[in-house]
Amino acid sequence: MTSASPAARRTRLRRRTALALAAAATAALTLSACGTDTKTSTPATSTSGGNAAAAKADTLTLLDDTKLTVPAKEPAALFFFSVGCGECAGGAKNLDKAAKAFDKAGKKANFLAVDMDPSESKTTIMQFLQYIKAPTLPATVDKNATLSQRYQVAALSTLIVVDPAGKVTYRATDPSAGQIQDALKKAGA
Numbered sequence: 001m002t003s004a005s006p007a008a009r010r011t012r013l014r015r016r017t018a019l020a021l022a023a024a025a026t027a028a029l030t031l032s033a034c035g036t037d038t039k040t041s042t043p044a045t046s047t048s049g050g051n052a053a054a055a056k057a058d059t060l061t062l063l064d065d066t067k068l069t070v071p072a073k074e075p076a077a078l079f080f081f082s083v084g085c086g087e088c089a090g091g092a093k094n095l096d097k098a099a100k101a102f103d104k105a106g107k108k109a110n111f112l113a114v115d116m117d118p119s120e121s122k123t124t125i126m127q128f129l130q131y132i133k134a135p136t137l138p139a140t141v142d143k144n145a146t147l148s149q150r151y152q153v154a155a156l157s158t159l160i161v162v163d164p165a166g167k168v169t170y171r172a173t174d175p176s177a178g179q180i181q182d183a184l185k186k187a188g189a
Contacts, residue, residue, distance in 0.1 A: 056150075056166065057069050057070065057071055057072070057166070058070055058146060058147065058150070060112070060140045060147075061140065062112075062138050062139060062140050063122050063125060063126060063138075063139045063140065063141075064138075066138075068110060068112060068138065068140070070110065070112070070147070070162060071162050071163065071164055071165065071166040072110060072164065073108075073164055074108045074109045074110055074164065074188075074189060075109050075110070075161055075162060075163050075164060075169070075184050075187035075188050075189050076109065076110035076111070076112060076161070076162045077095060077098065077099075077109060077110070077111050077112070077159060077160075077161050077180050077183070077184055078112050078114050078147065078151070078159065078160050078161075078162065079091050079092055079095045079112070079113050079114065079157075079158075079159045080114045080116050080142075080147075080148060080153045080155075080156060080157070080158045080159075080160075081113055081114070081115060081116065081156055081157060082115060082116050082117040082120065082156050083115070083117070083120050083124050083125060083127075083128040084117070085156040085157060087156070087157050087174060088156055088157045089128075089131075089132045090174055091157050091159060091173075091174040091175075092113050092128075092129070092132055092134055092137065093132050093133070093134060094174070094175065094176055094177045094180060095111055095113060095134075095137060095159065095177075095180060096111075096132075096133075096134035096136075096137045097177035098111065098177040098178075098180035098181050098184070099111035099137065101177060101181060102181065102184070102189070107184075107185075107189050108189060109184045109189040110138075111137065111138060112138050112139065112140060113129070113134075113137050113138065113139040113140075114139070114140055114141075114142050114147055114148070115139060115140070115141045115142065116142050116145075116148055116153075116156060117141075118141055118142070118143045118144075118145075120141065122141075125139055125141070151168055155173070157173050157174050158171065158172070158173055159171070159172050159173070159174070159175055159180065161180070161183040161184055161186075161187050162187070163187040163188055164187075164188055169183065169186060169187045170183035170186070170187065
Protein backbone atom coordinates (compact mmCIF):
# COMPACT_ATOMS: atom_id res chain seq x y z
CA MET A 1 0.00 0.00 0.00
CA THR A 2 1.38 3.41 -0.92
CA SER A 3 1.06 6.49 1.21
CA ALA A 4 -0.39 9.71 -0.14
CA SER A 5 1.95 12.21 -1.64
CA PRO A 6 2.92 15.27 0.43
CA ALA A 7 0.79 17.47 -1.86
CA ALA A 8 -2.30 15.25 -1.31
CA ARG A 9 -1.75 15.30 2.48
CA ARG A 10 -1.51 19.12 2.46
CA THR A 11 -4.72 19.34 0.42
CA ARG A 12 -6.59 17.09 2.89
CA LEU A 13 -5.18 19.08 5.81
CA ARG A 14 -6.33 22.36 4.23
CA ARG A 15 -9.81 20.94 3.67
CA ARG A 16 -10.05 19.70 7.24
CA THR A 17 -8.83 23.04 8.57
CA ALA A 18 -11.33 24.94 6.42
CA LEU A 19 -14.16 22.67 7.58
CA ALA A 20 -13.12 23.07 11.22
CA LEU A 21 -13.01 26.87 10.89
CA ALA A 22 -16.42 26.90 9.18
CA ALA A 23 -17.88 24.72 11.93
CA ALA A 24 -16.40 26.97 14.63
CA ALA A 25 -17.76 30.10 12.96
CA THR A 26 -21.21 28.54 12.61
CA ALA A 27 -21.19 27.50 16.27
CA ALA A 28 -20.12 30.97 17.38
CA LEU A 29 -22.89 32.62 15.38
CA THR A 30 -25.47 30.17 16.64
CA LEU A 31 -24.48 30.65 20.28
CA SER A 32 -24.44 34.45 20.00
CA ALA A 33 -27.86 34.60 18.35
CA CYS A 34 -29.76 34.15 21.60
CA GLY A 35 -27.67 36.63 23.59
CA THR A 36 -26.27 35.54 26.91
CA ASP A 37 -25.48 38.77 28.72
CA THR A 38 -28.24 39.31 31.27
CA LYS A 39 -26.81 42.57 32.57
CA THR A 40 -26.30 44.47 29.35
CA SER A 41 -28.28 47.67 29.05
CA THR A 42 -27.71 50.98 27.43
CA PRO A 43 -29.76 54.06 28.15
CA ALA A 44 -30.87 56.77 25.75
CA THR A 45 -29.93 55.71 22.28
CA SER A 46 -31.67 56.79 19.15
CA THR A 47 -32.41 55.00 15.94
CA SER A 48 -30.01 55.24 13.03
CA GLY A 49 -31.96 57.90 11.22
CA GLY A 50 -32.03 60.34 14.12
CA ASN A 51 -35.23 61.99 15.28
CA ALA A 52 -36.81 62.16 11.84
CA ALA A 53 -36.64 58.38 11.42
CA ALA A 54 -37.51 57.79 15.05
CA ALA A 55 -40.74 59.78 14.73
CA LYS A 56 -42.10 57.55 11.93
CA ALA A 57 -44.82 55.32 13.30
CA ASP A 58 -45.41 51.72 12.30
CA THR A 59 -48.89 50.24 12.56
CA LEU A 60 -48.50 46.57 13.33
CA THR A 61 -50.99 43.74 13.04
CA LEU A 62 -50.81 41.55 16.12
CA LEU A 63 -51.44 37.81 16.22
CA ASP A 64 -54.98 38.42 17.48
CA ASP A 65 -55.56 40.67 14.40
CA THR A 66 -55.69 43.88 16.46
CA LYS A 67 -53.52 46.85 15.51
CA LEU A 68 -50.80 48.58 17.51
CA THR A 69 -48.90 51.70 16.50
CA VAL A 70 -45.31 52.20 17.63
CA PRO A 71 -44.45 54.81 18.71
CA ALA A 72 -47.73 55.91 20.25
CA LYS A 73 -48.93 58.19 23.05
CA GLU A 74 -47.50 55.73 25.56
CA PRO A 75 -43.98 54.32 25.63
CA ALA A 76 -43.53 50.79 24.36
CA ALA A 77 -41.46 47.82 25.50
CA LEU A 78 -40.54 45.61 22.54
CA PHE A 79 -38.98 42.21 23.13
CA PHE A 80 -37.37 40.54 20.09
CA PHE A 81 -37.49 36.76 20.17
CA SER A 82 -37.86 33.54 18.23
CA VAL A 83 -39.66 30.40 19.34
CA GLY A 84 -36.46 28.40 18.79
CA CYS A 85 -34.42 30.58 21.18
CA GLY A 86 -34.33 28.94 24.60
CA GLU A 87 -33.16 32.07 26.41
CA CYS A 88 -36.00 34.09 24.89
CA ALA A 89 -38.55 32.34 27.11
CA GLY A 90 -37.28 34.12 30.23
CA GLY A 91 -37.29 37.52 28.56
CA ALA A 92 -40.81 37.05 27.24
CA LYS A 93 -41.99 35.95 30.71
CA ASN A 94 -40.46 39.10 32.22
CA LEU A 95 -42.18 41.26 29.61
CA ASP A 96 -45.50 39.63 30.50
CA LYS A 97 -44.87 40.15 34.24
CA ALA A 98 -44.09 43.83 33.62
CA ALA A 99 -47.25 44.20 31.52
CA LYS A 100 -49.40 42.65 34.25
CA ALA A 101 -47.80 44.84 36.94
CA PHE A 102 -48.44 47.98 34.88
CA ASP A 103 -52.03 46.94 34.24
CA LYS A 104 -52.59 46.26 37.95
CA ALA A 105 -51.10 49.66 38.87
CA GLY A 106 -53.21 51.45 36.23
CA LYS A 107 -50.15 52.66 34.32
CA LYS A 108 -50.20 53.02 30.54
CA ALA A 109 -47.59 51.51 28.22
CA ASN A 110 -47.51 49.17 25.24
CA PHE A 111 -45.93 45.74 25.54
CA LEU A 112 -45.09 43.69 22.48
CA ALA A 113 -43.25 40.45 21.78
CA VAL A 114 -41.73 40.68 18.29
CA ASP A 115 -40.92 37.38 16.59
CA MET A 116 -37.86 37.90 14.39
CA ASP A 117 -38.34 34.66 12.41
CA PRO A 118 -40.80 35.31 9.57
CA SER A 119 -41.20 31.57 8.94
CA GLU A 120 -42.77 30.89 12.34
CA SER A 121 -46.53 30.46 12.19
CA LYS A 122 -49.14 32.15 14.32
CA THR A 123 -49.99 28.75 15.83
CA THR A 124 -46.36 28.06 16.78
CA ILE A 125 -45.99 31.47 18.41
CA MET A 126 -49.25 31.07 20.32
CA GLN A 127 -48.08 27.64 21.55
CA PHE A 128 -44.82 29.25 22.72
CA LEU A 129 -46.76 31.93 24.63
CA GLN A 130 -48.97 29.26 26.19
CA TYR A 131 -45.89 27.22 27.16
CA ILE A 132 -44.26 30.16 28.96
CA LYS A 133 -47.59 30.97 30.64
CA ALA A 134 -47.99 34.32 28.88
CA PRO A 135 -50.95 33.64 26.55
CA THR A 136 -52.23 37.22 26.64
CA LEU A 137 -48.90 38.87 25.80
CA PRO A 138 -49.37 40.88 22.59
CA ALA A 139 -47.18 39.51 19.81
CA THR A 140 -46.40 40.11 16.15
CA VAL A 141 -44.08 38.73 13.49
CA ASP A 142 -41.49 41.13 12.08
CA LYS A 143 -42.02 39.75 8.54
CA ASN A 144 -39.95 42.31 6.65
CA ALA A 145 -37.59 43.06 9.55
CA THR A 146 -39.15 46.51 9.72
CA LEU A 147 -38.88 46.87 13.49
CA SER A 148 -35.53 45.15 13.90
CA GLN A 149 -34.01 47.38 11.21
CA ARG A 150 -35.63 50.58 12.47
CA TYR A 151 -34.44 49.97 16.03
CA GLN A 152 -31.14 48.27 15.10
CA VAL A 153 -31.89 44.96 16.79
CA ALA A 154 -29.52 42.26 15.58
CA ALA A 155 -29.74 39.70 18.40
CA LEU A 156 -32.55 37.64 19.81
CA SER A 157 -33.61 38.21 23.41
CA THR A 158 -33.19 41.98 23.07
CA LEU A 159 -35.62 44.36 24.76
CA ILE A 160 -35.93 48.00 23.81
CA VAL A 161 -38.08 50.75 25.24
CA VAL A 162 -39.32 53.40 22.81
CA ASP A 163 -40.65 56.70 24.14
CA PRO A 164 -43.69 58.46 22.58
CA ALA A 165 -41.38 60.49 20.31
CA GLY A 166 -39.94 57.26 18.90
CA LYS A 167 -36.56 57.48 20.60
CA VAL A 168 -35.04 54.29 22.01
CA THR A 169 -34.46 55.12 25.68
CA TYR A 170 -33.42 51.68 26.91
CA ARG A 171 -31.86 48.57 25.40
CA ALA A 172 -30.97 45.36 27.24
CA THR A 173 -30.67 41.61 26.92
CA ASP A 174 -33.17 39.72 29.09
CA PRO A 175 -33.91 42.42 31.68
CA SER A 176 -36.04 41.62 34.70
CA ALA A 177 -39.67 42.70 34.95
CA GLY A 178 -38.61 45.42 37.40
CA GLN A 179 -35.97 46.77 35.02
CA ILE A 180 -38.55 46.89 32.22
CA GLN A 181 -40.98 48.80 34.44
CA ASP A 182 -38.30 51.27 35.54
CA ALA A 183 -37.25 51.88 31.94
CA LEU A 184 -40.86 52.52 30.91
CA LYS A 185 -41.35 54.98 33.77
CA LYS A 186 -38.23 56.87 32.68
CA ALA A 187 -39.64 56.92 29.13
CA GLY A 188 -42.80 58.65 30.31
CA ALA A 189 -45.18 55.94 31.51
